[in-house]
Amino acid sequence: MKLARIMLLTALCAFAVPAHAQEKNSDGAKVAGIWQSQSGITRVKVTPCGVGLCAHVVWQRNPSKDVHNEDPAKRDRPIVGLQLVSNMKPVGADEWSGSIYNYEDGKTYSGKVKVVSASAIQIGGCVMGGMICQSKTWTKID
Numbered sequence: 001m002k003l004a005r006i007m008l009l010t011a012l013c014a015f016a017v018p019a020h021a022q023e024k025n026s027d028g029a030k031v032a033g034i035w036q037s038q039s040g041i042t043r044v045k046v047t048p049c050g051v052g053l054c055a056h057v058v059w060q061r062n063p064s065k066d067v068h069n070e071d072p073a074k075r076d077r078p079i080v081g082l083q084l085v086s087n088m089k090p091v092g093a094d095e096w097s098g099s100i101y102n103y104e105d106g107k108t109y110s111g112k113v114k115v116v117s118a119s120a121i122q123i124g125g126c127v128m129g130g131m132i133c134q135s136k137t138w139t140k141i142d
Contacts, residue, residue, distance in 0.1 A: 028053050030094060030115055034142035043141065044084060046113075046121075053096050053113060055085035057103075068106030079103050085123075088113055100125045 028048030035055075036043050043059035057080050066077045088098035091112070100111035100123065109125030116122050116137065124135025 028096075031096075031113060031121055033140055034058060035121060035138040036141050037138055038136040042079075044138070046085065049086075049088075051089060052098060053085060053088035054083060057082045057084060066103055066106070068104065070106050085111075085113065 028046075031046050031053060032048060034043055034045050041061045042057055044055045045058045046053055046055040048054075060079050064079050065075065066079060066082060067075050069075050069077075082101070082103060084101050084103070086099045086101075088096035091097045094115035096113045098111065098113075099108050101108045102125065109127060110130075111123065111125035112135075114122045119140045121138050121140075122135045123138055124133055126133040
């Protein structure tokens with residue numbers, strides 16, 4: 001009986017360590033800052049938000065409105081200030097999963113943010129249950 005308790009305690013400790021390490025490695029501080037889209041037309045500020053990440057547009061080369069939004073009442077709002085990334089929760093070391101709004105088509109997709117290096121992140125979204133995915137690399141500017 002004593003041996004069974006020791007084995008159970010050892011197993012619990014083995015699972016607890018990786019979970020804590022994953023939590024620490026998915027710290028939003030690594031990805032916080034201002035990032036420029038791959039096309040260079042948008043800059044987004046990524047910030048920790050709860051246990052995850054959020055991101056808002058802070059600059060656009062040619063400021064425009066959210067004309068493709070599915071909700072006609074929102075089509076007149078400016079892109080600058082718009083939240084593009086929401087509910088991004090850690091899913092692994094330096095990787096988050098949540099929702100990404102694409103103002104170019106007015107749709108929200110399930111997506112991921114992944115740290116590629118200290119100066120680059122990959123952001124991508126999927127449709128059809130993950131069958132079709134696209135990702136872009138953003139560069140840190142601040």
